Amino acid sequence: MYEPEVVLETHNLNKDYRRTRALSDINIALDRGRIYGLVGQNGAGKTTLMRIIAGLSQPTQGSITLFGASSQPSLVRARRRLGAIIETPALYPDLSAAQNLEIERLIRGVADRSRVKRLLQQVGLDGTGRKRVRDFSLGMRQRLAIAVALLADPALLLLDEPINGLDPMGIIQVRQLLTTLAHEHGCTILISSHILSELDQLADEYLFVSDGRIIKQLTAAELSTQHDNLEGYFLELLKEGTPQ
Amino acid sequence: MKGLLYAEFYHLRRSRWFHIMLVADVLISIVFVFAAKDAHPLPGRTVLRSALIDLPLMMMLCAIFAGLYIGPAFTNKTVARAITAGHSRTRVMLAKCIVYLIATAVILLVYPLLSSGMACARAGWGVTITWGECISVARVIALAVLLNAAVCMLFAFLSFMLQDTGKAIGTSVVVYLLLTILATPRPALPVWLNGLLVLLPTNIARDVAFARPLSAGLAWQALAGGVVCLVLLLLLTGFAFNRSELK
Numbered sequence: 001m002y003e004p005e006v007v008l009e010t011h012n013l014n015k016d017y018r019r020t021r022a023l024s025d026i027n028i029a030l031d032r033g034r035i036y037g038l039v040g041q042n043g044a045g046k047t048t049l050m051r052i053i054a055g056l057s058q059p060t061q062g063s064i065t066l067f068g069a070s071s072q073p074s075l076v077r078a079r080r081r082l083g084a085i086i087e088t089p090a091l092y093p094d095l096s097a098a099q100n101l102e103i104e105r106l107i108r109g110v111a112d113r114s115r116v117k118r119l120l121q122q123v124g125l126d127g128t129g130r131k132r133v134r135d136f137s138l139g140m141r142q143r144l145a146i147a148v149a150l151l152a153d154p155a156l157l158l159l160d161e162p163i164n165g166l167d168p169m170g171i172i173q174v175r176q177l178l179t180t181l182a183h184e185h186g187c188t189i190l191i192s193s194h195i196l197s198e199l200d201q202l203a204d205e206y207l208f209v210s211d212g213r214i215i216k217q218l219t220a221a222e223l224s225t226q227h228d229n230l231e232g233y234f235l236e237l238l239k240e241g242t243p244q
Numbered sequence: 245m246k247g248l249l250y251a252e253f254y255h256l257r258r259s260r261w262f263h264i265m266l267v268a269d270v271l272i273s274i275v276f277v278f279a280a281k282d283a284h285p286l287p288g289r290t291v292l293r294s295a296l297i298d299l300p301l302m303m304m305l306c307a308i309f310a311g312l313y314i315g316p317a318f319t320n321k322t323v324a325r326a327i328t329a330g331h332s333r334t335r336v337m338l339a340k341c342i343v344y345l346i347a348t349a350v351i352l353l354v355y356p357l358l359s360s361g362m363a364c365a366r367a368g369w370g371v372t373i374t375w376g377e378c379i380s381v382a383r384v385i386a387l388a389v390l391l392n393a394a395v396c397m398l399f400a401f402l403s404f405m406l407q408d409t410g411k412a413i414g415t416s417v418v419v420y421l422l423l424t425i426l427a428t429p430r431p432a433l434p435v436w437l438n439g440l441l442v443l444l445p446t447n448i449a450r451d452v453a454f455a456r457p458l459s460a461g462l463a464w465q466a467l468a469g470g471v472v473c474l475v476l477l478l479l480l481t482g483f484a485f486n487r488s489e490l491k
Contacts, residue, residue: 054328056490073332080330090321094260106251107329148325 007032007156007188008053013062015048015212022048024212026062030156030190035182037203038192039234045212046192047087050158053190054084067155080108083154085162089145093134097125097144100133101151108152119147124173138165146174150181157181159191163198175202200230208237248331248339256343261312265305265351272302273355277362287370291363292381295356296388296453300424300446302355303395306348307416310399313344315409324490337485341400341478348396349389356385384458390470391449395423397477404481407491445473 006029013026023045030036038046051057053064055076063070069078091100101116120126123143133141142165149157157178163171179202181187193199199206206223208216216237218226227233256262276298277291286294317323317340326336371377398419403412423446430438441447448469455462 051490054324056324056327058489076332077330079328082328082330084328086321086324086328088321090325092255092322093316093320095255095258099254099258103251103254104325104329106247106254107326107331109247152329 005032006030007067008190009065010049010053011063011065013049013052013064014060015045015052015057016060022212023052023059026212026214028207028214028217030188032155032188033182033186034204035178035189035191035202037199037206037230038190038209039196039199039206039230040192040209041238044209046209047160048212049209050084050086050160050190050192054082054086054158055079056086080152081155082158083149083152083156084158084160085142085145085149086158086160089141089148091133091141091144091148094132096130096132097128097136097140097147100144101147104148104151110152115151119150122150122177123147124170139167139170142166143170146177153185155187157187157189157191159189161193162191163193163195171198178202196231196234197229206230208234210238245331245335245339248326248335249342251326252339252343256313256347259313261309262347265309265312266354269302269305269351269354270358273358276355277359285367286363287367288360288364289370289381292356292360293384293453293456295359296384297450299352299356299388299392299449299453300427302352303392303423303446304417304420305351306392306396307399307420308413309348309351310344310396310403310416311409311411311413313347314340314400314403315407315412318407318491319409321491327490333486334482337404337482338478341397341481344400345393345396349393352392353385353389356388380457383463384452387452387458387463387466387470388449390474391445391452391466394445394470394473394477395449397474397481401477401481401484404485405488407488443469445470 008028008030010026010028013023014021015023026045026049038049040046048057052059053066064075066075066078067081069075092103095103097120098116101119105113105116117126120128123146125140125143125147128136128140133144136144142162146159146162149159159178163174166174175198178189178191182189182204191199191202203220205219206217207214223230223233227236276295323336323340327333399412399416402415402419406412406415423444426441426444427446427450430441433441448466451462452458452466
């Protein structure tokens with residue numbers, strides 16, 4: 001199957017909530033097999049952008065092209081290759097971890113039943129048995145949400161604060177997992193996190209968002225020539241304040 | 245669509261609230277059966293007809309269940325999960341509504357089937373069971389299911405619109421009470437309004453339950469009324485859900 005090098009493109013994406021502009025002329029292109037860090041303050045528009053890509057929200061203006069698809073029905077089909085954690089983990093609290101994954105397997109039409117067990121092992125939840133998700137810690141829910149997002153071998157992963165609540169070991173495991181997925185399996189990852197030190201270790205490229213605009217886009221290599229770390233660069237950008 | 249339906253049934257089978265509703269349903273049915281103090285045990289046929297007349301009482305459970313089944317899909321964001329998985333909103337809504345309507349049909353039928361079954365065991369059916377009798381009973385039950393599904397679809401519509409468990413339960417219960425109040429003609433209301441109220445599925449369902457025997461005209465009126473109401477509400481729900489901003 002032909003795999004386009006650019007998996008996602010947005011074209012002059014705008015989103016208004018009543019009189020507030022949440023996104024303004026967003027034009028981005030994400031290449032296959034790269035990890036993109038979405039950096040911005042609260043309310044900058046990171047989650048809104050992810051929600052539009054995932055189909056949870058409609059843009060006021062503009063369009064997106066996902067895996068070469070841009071019409072509404074083809075976009076719906078293209079989203080089958082998408083995995084996402086947006087805001088809080090979307091889970092059935094009355095079901096166990098395995099049952100949550102089983103539902104996702106049915107929704108996604110994944111024939112391989114053993115995938116549920118393998119994923120539970122991969123995220124370290126294979127020992128949870130019949131324990132219901134409502135009794136899980138935040139870290140366990142986050143691990144399960146990652147497993148749900150990975151179930152259908154996605155080609156594009158949208159991760160909004162995926163390491164929230166994870167313990168240090170969990171953060172290391174998730175980092176290794178995401179790096180392997182992107183660099184060995186060609187999965188594109190768009191990840192937002194307020195833990196900039198973590199993004200610094202993960203991302204190949206950064207998109208800085210402020211007031212609904214992409215104010216800067218640069219690669220990890222470019223960043224390293226300009227500044228010691230992501231945090232320092234981000235603070236500098238905020239001080240400058242004007243979009244570039 | 246098949247995958248979505250499988251997933252919804254998988255969830256329904258494990259839904260704590262569905263099990264609680266069924267237990268409550270069975271308990272209420274038993275109370276109703278034993279509370280009826282008749283000098284002689286009534287035959288199954290009579291009890292079935294009476295149970296179908298009482299059926300709107302059970303509709304309260306369906307109003308609450310709409311909020312408990314559809315509401316959490318929004319608060320837990322599992323609706324969003326299905327959309328992100330590459331399903332259109334219309335299909336997600338249809339799968340949820342189909343499974344909800346099947347669940348409510350089960351909830352509603354427990355009482356008439358249980359009570360008439362118990363009565364039948366004690367005093368027999370009441371008349372000789374012939375093919376004609378079987379078809380007549382099946383027709384009345386099918387129409388009751390259809391008309392009640394049309395009413396339940398109103399609760400599902402409210403749950404999709406409100407996208408919140410508490411608000412959906414509260415509003416559905418208020419609408420249920422309103423429908424109950426409007427179930428009998430009100431002389432104080434204008435004639436045209438009373439004429440319109442006759443067309444409410446709850447009121448047609450009552451007429452069907454009272455009719456002995458069920459005339460072909462009323463059967464067609466019930467069928468048309470139920471189907472039109474159900475389809476209109478499904479279209480309205482789909483229209484609203486497709487344009488809504490998900491939480």
